[in-house]
Amino acid sequence: MPNLFEPFTLAGLELTNRLVMAPLTRNRAGAGEAPTALAAEYYAQRASAGLIIAEGTQPSAAGQAYPHTPGLHTDEQTAGWAQVADAVHARGGKIVVQLMHAGRISHEAIIGTRPVAPSAITPAGQVYTEQGMKDFEEPRALETAELPGVVAEFVDAARRAMAAGLDGVELHAANGYLLQQFLATGANSRTDGYGGTPEYRARFVIEVATAVAAAIGADKVGIRISPAGTMNGISETEVAATYAALLDGLNPLGLLYLHILEGQDTVFHEKLRAQWTGAVIFNTGFTGPSDLGTAQAAVDDGTTDLFCIGRGFLANPDLVERLRSGADLNEVDTTTLYSGGAKGYTDYPLLSA
Ligand SMILES: Cc1cc2nc3c(=O)[nH]c(=O)nc-3n(C[C@H](O)[C@H](O)[C@H](O)COP(=O)(O)O)c2cc1C
Incomplete structure (x- = not known):
């Protein structure tokens, strides 16, 4: 039986264990939305995770979702990420960064311009801004001719991640942000070959993954999906066909991993895992306990290669040691x-404290 606490080889990355720290937005970027020395300390404290997936990070100014999330589109931000990568590597950890373009899950009060999306469909709900909660706005539908530019933003951010010394990137195609907006019938009513059928809805995400993999190497690129998820006002029909088309397009690339957020329909998720030819990371996506028992069972029964935990790592820098010892x-x-x-970032106590 595979053991959670034993090493795992993920493409070229030698992970010390099978526990992964989930991407967690913490809104603590510094001037110019660059990661600070405090962020480097926070991630270094958690370097005993087998792999860290750093927080959702905008590949362009227009892709920012919330105040003070870090970016990866300026030299200052790249330097900030280099500090983080160095600090984690100095402690023997591995770290990729999540590239998160918000699409319609943003607001003019945050990015100074109308958010973009596959279609001009306003999500239900509100977004946090520095002026308080605001209703989502109707996004501007991206023109077909603009799509290569958005792909190029992901490519540029991925190149910067490599320049910063990070171990790779995770494309955020989950939780209702831009890439899932293309996949979702409830957000995508395009008629230009990027919407209308499962294959067309999957096309933009496949194009982004293909371009990023070509730029930095497929073994440096993971992707996170939340099929049938409902976060951030997203809604999907034709889910099985859309995600089958997506995985058909992604499988030949040989990506670093597929990161699946569990939904209510676990049978469907098993089918996706069966279709995927590479390594799998699994996170409950808020559907159930995210604890040692769940993690070990999911690895034991072959559900996943690696198990991803969010809030446990947030509050416990030494989570791996605590789970191993039953603390x-x-x-x-x-x-x-x-x-x-x-406060609540780098001051959670260690077992040894
Ligand atoms: C404070 C916080 C911030 C989060 N930020 C992100 C994010 O930036 N990107 C993302 O894909 N998921 C994000 N999530 C979701 C987590 O990655 C994870 O799916 C969720 O916390 C469920 O796992 P858990 O039960 O182990 O915490 C966030 C969750 C929390 C609690």
Whole structure:
């Protein structure tokens, strides 16, 4: 039986264990939305994770979702990420960064311009801005001629991730952000070959993955999906056909991993895992316990190669050691998830403290 606490080889990356830290938006970027020395300390504290997937990071200014999320489209931001990569590597960890273009899950109050999306369909709900909660706005539908430019933003950010010394990137095609907006019938009513059928809805995501893989190497590129997820006002029909088309397009690329957020329909998710020819990372996506028992069972029964935990790593820098030894866990401070500087970020106690 595979053991969670034993090493795993993920393409060229030698992971010390099968536990992955989930991407977690923490809204603590510094000037110019660059990661700070505090971010380097936060991630270095968590370097005993087999793999860290760093927080959702905008590949362009227009792709920013929330205040003070980091970017990866300026030299200052690239330098900030280099600090993070160095700090994690110095502790023997591995780290990829999640490239997250918000699409319609943003607001003019955040990015200074109308958010873009596959179609001019307003999501239900509200977004946090520095002026308080605001209703989502009707996004501007991207023109067909603009799509290569968005692909190029992902490619540029991925190149910058490599220049910063990070171990790779994760394309965020989950949780209702831009890439899932293309996949989802509820957000995509395009008639230009990028919507209308499962294959056409999958096409933009496949084009982004193909271009990023060509630029930095397929073994440096993972992708996160949340089939049938409903986060951020997303809704999908023809789910099985759309994700089958997506995986058909992605499988030949030989990507680093497929990261699946579990939904209610676990049988469907098993089919996806069966179709995927590479390594799998699994996260419950808020559907159930994200604990040692769940992780070990999912690895034991072959559901996944690697198990991804979010809030457990957020509150426990030494989560791996705590799970291995059966120690108690720190509780998450929900008041400092998205603000608070060092408080609730780098001050969670270690077992040894
Ligand atoms: C504070 C916070 C921030 C998050 N930010 C992101 C993000 O940037 N990108 C993403 O894909 N998921 C994000 N998530 C979802 C987590 O990656 C994960 O799917 C979720 O926390 C469920 O796992 P858990 O039960 O182990 O925490 C976030 C979750 C939390 C609690």
